[in-house]
Amino acid sequence: MILKYLQDNNRFSFYFLNESRSKVPVSEWEKLQTEFLSQLAILTELHDNGLADYTDNSCEIESIDILRFNDIDKQILDLPNSYPYEIFVESDGTLTHDSFKFKYGFYDFAPNGTRLRTTRNGALIKVEENEYLLSENQFLLCQAIDEFNSLSESEKGNVTNLKKLSELKSLSKESGSTLEHFLNNQELFIPEKIKLDIDFNNGVLEILPSVEIENAIGFTNTFDKLPMIRDVYPVSGNNGETTRVVISENQKNELQKVKAKRKVSDRNDIQEIIEHPELFFNDEEVDFTVFYSDRVKEIGIYSPKFYPFASPYKSQWIPGIVIKDKVHGEKRIYFKSQENLSDFIEQKENAVKEKKQTVQWEDAEIPIEEAEKFIKTAKKQFENPNKPIKQEKKTDHEVLIIKENAELTEFSNGNELPDNLQHNFYSISNLENGIALKEHQKEGISWLQSLFKENFAGGLLADDMGLGKTLQLLYFLEWHCQHCDDNKPYLIVAPVSLLENWENEYHKFFSPQNLPLCKLYGSVSLTKENNPAKNQQDAKRLQFKQIILTNYETVRSYQISLGLVDFAVVALDEAQKIKTPGTQITNACKALKADFRIAMTGTPVENTLVDIWCLMDFAVPGLLGNAKDFAKEYQKPLSDENTDIIALTEQLRNNIGVFIKRRLKIDVAKDLPTKHDNEKSRIKKIMPPIQLDRYKQEIEMANNSKLDGVEKSNQRLKSLWAVRDISDHPFLLESQILNFTSDELIASSSKLQTTIGILADIESKSEKVIVFADRRETQKMLQKIVYDTFGLFTSIINGDTPATKQIEGKSKLSRQQTIDRFQAEDGFNVIIMSPIAAGVGLNVTKANHIIHYTRHWNPAKEEQATDRAYRIGQQKDVFVYYPMAIFPEDMKDEDGNRVKSFDEILDTLLNIKKTLASNTLFPTEQAELTPDELFGNIFGAKTESTPKIQTITDIDRLNPNLFEACIAAYYIKQGFEVYLTPYSNDKGVDVVAFRNGENYLIQAKQTKSLVGNEAIQEVCAAKKYYEDKFKESFRLLTITNNNYSSSAIILAKHNNIEILNRNHLENLIATNDITIKDINRAESRRMQRI
Secondary structure, eight states: OOEEEEETEEEEEEEOOTTTOOOOOOGGGGGGGGHHHHHHHHHHHHHHHHEEOOOSSEEEEEEHHHEEEEEEEHHOOOOOOOOOOOEEEEEEEEESTTTTTEEEEESSSSTTTOOOOOEEEEHHHHHHHEEEEOOOOHHHHHHHHHHTTOOOGGGGGGGHHHHHHHHHHEEEEEEHHHEEEHTTTEEEESSSEEEEEEEEETEEEEHHHHHHHOOOHHHHHHHHHHHSSSSSEEEEEETEEEEEEEOOOHHHHHHHHHEEEEOOOOOOHHHHHHHOOTTTTTTTTTOOOOOTTTEEEEEEEOOOOOEEEEEETTTEEEEEEEEEETTTEEEEEOOOOOHHHHHHHHHHHHHHHTOSSSSTTTTTTEEEHHHHHHHHHHHHHHHHHTOOOOOOOOOOOOOEEEOOOOOOOOOOOOOOOOOOOEEEEEEEEOOOOTTOOOOOHHHHHHHHHHHHHOOOOEEOOOTTTTHHHHHHHHHHHHHHHOEEEOOOOOEOOOOOHHHHHHHHHHHHHSSOSOOOOOEEEESHHHHSOHHHHHHHHHHHHHOOSSSEOOOOOHHHTHHHHHTEEEEEEEEETGGGGGOOOTOOOHHHHOOOEEEEEEEEOOOSSOOOOOOHHHHHHHHTTTTTTOHHIIIIIIGGGGGGGTTTHHHHHHEEEEEEEGGOOOOHHHHTTTOOEEEEEGGGEEEEOOOOOHHHHHHHHHHHHHTTTTTOOOHHHHHHHHHHHHHHHHHTTTTTTOOOOOGGOOOHHHHHHHHHHHHHHHHHHHHHTTEEEEEOOHHHHHHHHHHHHHHHOOOOEEEOOOSOSSSSSSTTTTOOOOOHHHHHHHHSOOOEEEEEEEETSSSSSSOOOOOOOEEESOHHHHHHHHHHHHTTSEEEEEEEEHHHHHEEEOOOOTOOTTTTTOOHHHHHHHHHHHHHHHHHHHHHHSSSGGGOHHHHHHHHHHTOEEEEOOOOOOHHHHHHHOOOHHHHHHHHHHHTTTTTTEEESSOOOOOOHHHHHHHHOOEEEEEEOOOOBBOOOOOOHHHHHHHHHHHHHHHHHHEEEEESSOOOHHHHHHHHHHHHHHOOOOOHHEEEEEEEOOOOHHHHHHTOOOOOOO
């Protein structure tokens, strides 16, 4: 039996061949689980996540999804290695002519390297006899060029060609490809529309054409200077560069009209242009403002919060970042030296490795994406310090610019806080038989009805999770539509994973339903662009009495059309999505026009008290004033340890008054079964020796006295994440988990041993369990263990699971559908979930056991995950488990007490935070654990480890990148100065080693099969590049944990390349002792770029 694949029409088809070379039907694949568990786990997860389709005999996956696999998954499916060389793009002909083409070739390095003999089939490329897999962006680059070159000459021309070049420039940066000098130096801007501004002075109306470039006024001036309308307008920038603005034929026609009406003095003409610009200009090509809600000021470009800038310093220019925070004002960070920048880069790289979204620098949280953009800009500035470098052009789409209430209270509904609100419940007759409202639900509905009847703007429904907010809202909408005659729609905005649930609940609760349902997500037939005629048409199509279900991303993307719809009610589910002031999603939701607004969330504050300001600013704008003053009054005092948090939050609660309805489960859901979450839920087990020793090693690395400053803090942060993973399983950090047997995995982790015991107990009761784990590797490990121990092939719900139903006829399962399948099966069953993916609105009430294998650092989010099962509809007592890895009794502190492990310290701190959160009604930012709170507790312990010397078996199981680091460590041991090459574009070399003129370029091949010719060819092709780069001569060497094919041995001999096989590696191991510390130290020296 063997797993094979074919690629055709940019889809990969995976299938099994039996001994007679016949395809095995998919219906029989379940029988292959014992032999092909890892392969089937990947294909099944893709299918459950909506990224694969089954045919009778195969599993079909789009090429683009294959290219997003990690290296280990590619190895498991026996896919080719990643293409290690470069793509070089050149021009073929004159760029402005209709016969022009782009040509691309595959080179060992560009632009002066050797062109390789290749054959490409979609995402696969054959170099000589060796097959490789392109990266995602390399594939997209090739596809874009192929599509352009296939156009007829009549479809090409100056404008089309330049537009395509602009797209290729962007793709080449992302794919690490090289454009020829001529193409790379073209500064282009392709406006989607010409923007028309209007200026009125002394009775004269001026129509000003502009485009969204840095020197927008420069375009207007160039337009005025040139008497004839041009295809291309050269606009000089502020720093002396020239940008070519490319104008389409239709845009040229509009600019001709502008020339004719550049200045208008006739009063009637002025009135007509202002009131009906569409009669004068084509709104598909030009942009002018239309009417939106009172909160919308204009249509414009969204202003990002982070801007690179250059500043004069000691007669030179240095780079910096401006951070414009809508609440706290403006902050500038300067980088006065390249060393300063290097520290920032290192900090950024550490944040990436730790899978963080931001990098912390000078008390600022900078998003990784913004940090990477800035680093590119800063490097250019240091290369040329004598003049300020030009900044990259903004590429933001136009959005609705609103009165944000950020620093001033610009917009208010005028609702003053009443002393009280009389609740009157109005019933409807079409609630489904057998469904009875609970008392707290009646109260919630009457609260909504009363707010509406009293003409208030809206409210925040902040009931605890699982109390039926969905039913309360739908009941209110049914009542509203039966008692209001206006022909206005109702909009429900929710995370996409919950939209199916809203649809199902509406059909379940009401008969008949008085409102049709419109599903506005997935494939949406609205206009994104600012196109007044089309935007108005979109709005008109939606403007009738119906429930529109949509998600936050759709509101953001199509806000210009949706902002024109006059809604009766807008309701935001899981409204914490708009907790941050000034984001595009927040502003798009606040820009919606509605008679009544409802924000719904069980966690009205997740991180800071500004969260609840933002929710209330949506529901009742102006009630809590502006964000800046609010933060000063409520958020800033929280940093003072003397602040009475309970009094402060009670004051806030009083200022919100009747506009919030919040009930906790403990107070109102008296009929819910018991939740057992107590001291007995903490199940502690002593770490086995291998886990304990790896933990101790990490503590020692964190306390390394040789490090100081940024290096020390970075190492401690890295080690903090490491001990978290080690507590889950010591092999998660460096090894390929699936290379171990289940028995080996269980024997090496006390937490895993405890979990197996809990699962066995649940199996004996024939009940169901949710296991929460955050890392993909942990999820796959648990899936393997459950299969081997209990014979269950479990589903995994993670961030990749599709969040909506797929096209009819395809067997793709969304999150809720995967859960429904889990719940429908009788008896014992296990489902594995990511806390984040499962953190919103999924109902799993057939499971009454929750195992938190990985803990969430925010107790509110952990509680939210637990409440997937503990909610209305749960019939059994719910049991929560926290398996914990602890130290043995002989590990004592200075007072003679047993030293606390990471799991114990984390649990203690989370309990304190949870108590604080419940006492103050809202979880504040003080309820989220920070790394600083753990450092002293975790790293204060004095430990002495016995580092394990790596064996050949250990090395076989290392992650692919660490196998390279392992080879580097062996050469460091022998006195070489060693560099590890970057993860991508390494040109076929993994390790560069220097020692007194004895220099090596080394390719390290960790493989289960024989090393073929490609390894020899790659390192051979790289020689010239590295010798030019380092100005040194190199000997070539390959090393593997396996052996070489006979043709590879002949090829290596012919090219004077030394090849070291498994026997050589074992000799290297025997004569040079290295530990995982040595390997991690080598990995830390990996170059970011060559």
